[in-house]
Amino acid sequence: MGRITDSRDNYHELRLDVDSMSYEQLLELGDRIGYVNTGLKESEIHRCLGKIKPSVSHTLVDRKCSICQDEYEREDEVGELNCGHSFHVHCVKQWLSRKNACPVCKKAAYGKP
Incomplete structure (x- = not known):
């Protein structure tokens, strides 16, 4: 004992x-x-990121990307995570390569929630 x-x-x-x-x-x-990388691999990012166009989707709550703070333009490629939040594809890819979480709600973007 x-x-x-x-x-x-x-x-x-x-x-x-x-x-x-x-x-x-x-x-x-x-x-x-030291540095601990909790980000995703490129293949994982592609699996969890749905692509939409802001001109097609009128359901975008925010008319600007929460990461870079720029407004969406008609020609921008916008990606949506499973939680429903959307961002410029290039912004969210960079974010997800460093951290497996939505920048807004912190829900896991890939894998177990």
Whole structure:
């Protein structure tokens, strides 16, 4: 029984309370952890991105891309995620290559929600 208690204590020491860390401590932690890419591969981006044209779809709630903040033009290629939010295709591809989440609602763009 003593071994279980000891292992729990060891794991307790490994947990970090990032909410109570100073700015400098957070920077140091970031340096130790390094960059973690949670983005998608090109093939995954193509599977989760439906393409629409703003002139065809009158259901676009926003008339501008939430990523670049430019208004949609008739010739723009617009992509829609499963959550229903739409963006310029080139903007959302770049976003999804870094993070597997909708920039607006944070729902997973590909894979398990």
